[in-house]
Amino acid sequence: MAPLRVVIAGGGIAAVEAVLALDDLAGDRARVELVAPEQRFVCRPHLVAEPFSLGSAVRIELSRLAGQHHAHSRRDALATVDPSAHAIRTRGGARLEYDALLIAIGARPVTAVDGALTFGDRPGREAFRVLLGELEGAERARVVFAVPAQARWSLPAYELALLSAAHLRARGVAGIEISLATHEPRPLELLGESAPEVVGELLAEAGIDLRLGSAPRRFEAGRLELQDGEMPADHVISLPALEVPGIDGIPQRAGGFIPTDGRLNVEGLTDVWAAGDATRFPIKQGGLAAQQADIAAQAIAVRAGAKTPISTFRPVLRAALLTGALPRYFRSALFAGYEEAASVSALWSPPTKLAGRYLGPYLSTMTHAGLGDEGAFVALEAPTSDDLAAEDQHQHLELEFALAAADADARVGNYAGALAWLRLVEELALVLPPAYRERREAWQRRRQHRQAGRDPAQ
Ligand SMILES: Cc1cc2nc3c(=O)[nH]c(=O)nc-3n(C[C@H](O)[C@H](O)[C@H](O)COP(=O)(O)OP(=O)(O)OC[C@H]3O[C@@H](n4cnc5c(N)ncnc54)[C@H](O)[C@@H]3O)c2cc1C
Known part of the structure; x- marks a missing residue:
């Protein structure tokens, strides 16, 4: 045939x-x-x-x-x-x-909140990077991340708000007020019953104000107009609407x-x-x-003649939220009777940001988070303890341990070992702290020089 x-x-x-x-x-x-x-x-x-x-x-x-x-x-x-x-x-x-x-x-992404910076295509993302640089030098500013009514998948706005807060805090910038304004009645409620509480706590800890249940519409002259009311703002960063x-x-x-x-x-x-x-x-x-x-x-x-069952679409949402510290993993379904979960440990393996049955394992081999083995996509059970705080503490200790071990290996010239520890850090945190991204590049260079029989320090 x-x-x-x-x-x-x-x-x-x-x-x-x-x-x-x-x-x-x-x-x-x-x-x-x-x-x-x-x-x-x-x-x-x-x-x-x-x-x-x-x-x-x-x-x-x-x-x-x-x-x-x-x-x-x-x-x-x-x-x-x-x-x-x-x-x-x-x-x-x-x-x-x-x-x-x-x-x-x-x-394709299109503007949903007139006057706002739309975080969608490349120019919008570049404009946001420039704004972030300006905020690092600013004394005071009110920054609002907006989730317009058209954006049903709102997670990137939460990530941008949390990562901005962590980024500015790490640089000692104190005068920036960050808010998130959304049409959602509860934060990230698509991700299950426990998600709003978990996300609400993360936002509160990061000092981010939350304005719920009122869709942002337009930004003009220092005011963000909402579906019911308005709020003051110096900068508004909005998710886009989409169209085909x-x-x-x-x-x-x-x-x-x-x-x-x-x-x-x-x-x-x-x-x-x-x-x-x-x-x-x-x-x-x-x-x-x-x-x-x-x-x-x-x-x-x-x-094509293959013998395989054909499923019907029963949507299960799997999401990893970048927070500036350890990520949070969520699992929920858009149909009844499915067990939801929220956890600081991964709810699927390999723990890539994108959970795709084939693409997840494939991406894992492409990123530093991958341990080189394509493997298969596996859904993991949520921890039996519902004590997120204890789990969080445990994961933080593991992370600190892995970073310390990487430094220790590098100090004695074991760059291969140090890089393996960083891969473990990425498995835990999805992204490396910026200082360790720089160290990783330096360690990779040193390892290559060593393999080539040269020492860059000489
Ligand atoms: C900032 C951001 C953060 C996100 N975070 C997450 C997340 O954490 N988790 C998650 O699961 N999802 C996330 N998403 C959503 C996710 O990226 C999209 O849902 C996903 O990319 C959709 O996949 P797709 O293949 O349908 O479209 P896309 O990935 O957009 O790919 C469409 C492709 O089709 C091509 N194309 C366009 N027109 C044509 C044409 N006429 N002919 C041929 N090809 C064409 C495009 O060039 C592109 O390559 C995020 C999205 C953004 C923008």
Whole structure:
């Protein structure tokens, strides 16, 4: 039987998860063509750490990734779909025929709060980095992080607020008042019953004011207008709204989002699936994008002749919140009867920021958090004790121990040992403290020089 011709449009979380899943489920029964406008996959959940120099988002060459997994990548973009001819047209003018098409083109960020700095695309993130630098030298300022009504996945705003507070505190900057204004009735309530309490405490400890239940709308002349009322502000950083550009030949609803059924088939079309932020599912989260991609990949693998069950989308949210100290892990489901959890220890393994069945283990081999073994994605049990404070204390001690051990190894010239301790720190904290990022670079250089038989100190 000739291999099934599969076209995957996109180069983000859903598209890459689907490539990895199809390789596992269908192998050479499918011939996958990945069509994406950029050269590299960027793991967006890590982007919040970049302005604080806490880490950089993992970037992977799509051609390399495709080549490793029975796929081929084409630097182009989906322009139109002709469902009756089972063919797409690319922006570059190519016509590609498919037996199965997966649309995983994500959504583009647009301004939701006029006048605010939108933390979305690259210019917005760069403007935030510049603002952070200005705040380091400021005597006084009121900074508000805003979650507009359109942003159902609000976690990045909490991370930005907590990381900003920790960043400024570490530099001895005292006069900056940080607030978070959100439409949510309780902080991060999507992440389960205990999340609002845990997050509320973290914000209070960091001195961050919380304004709940009132969507931010526009920022002008030192005032942030809310759905009911207003608040004073010198700087407002808002999450974006999202929209999907029009693609001829596929159904699209308000905002351009693509309607699918519970198995990710695009409504009214055969052999066309969609996954990720581009779909009409209202919560735009990487873990959910990966879950959707897995289901679409199962269905496509079956079309290719593989024997694998096809699941129905039952969304489980797994989130790691960067806090400036140890991360917090959450697990909740958007259906009844699922056991929720909040913990300072990871609730999945490998403990990557993005929880994807295939992408998590793959990313783990790419980052310093990875211990080199791709392994399998495993859901972990929450600690039996519900005493978060004791667990927290334990994790802090482990972290301090690992940092001290890294320094001790480096002091006696054991750079390989020191770097292994730092990998453990990343397993615990997801990101390294800035001072240790610098030390890691120095230790890596020294180890390389030693391996080459030279000592840089000489
Ligand atoms: C700052 C920030 C922090 C976040 N934190 C988290 C987090 O902690 N945990 C989490 O799970 N999620 C998080 N998210 C959400 C998560 O990143 C998204 O939900 C996820 O990236 C969606 O995956 P996707 O594949 O649908 O879209 P994307 O990852 O956006 O990828 C879409 C891809 O399609 C490409 N494309 C666009 N148009 C076309 C076209 N016409 N043809 C072909 N390709 C096209 C794009 O170039 C891109 O490569 C965060 C998002 C942001 C911005």
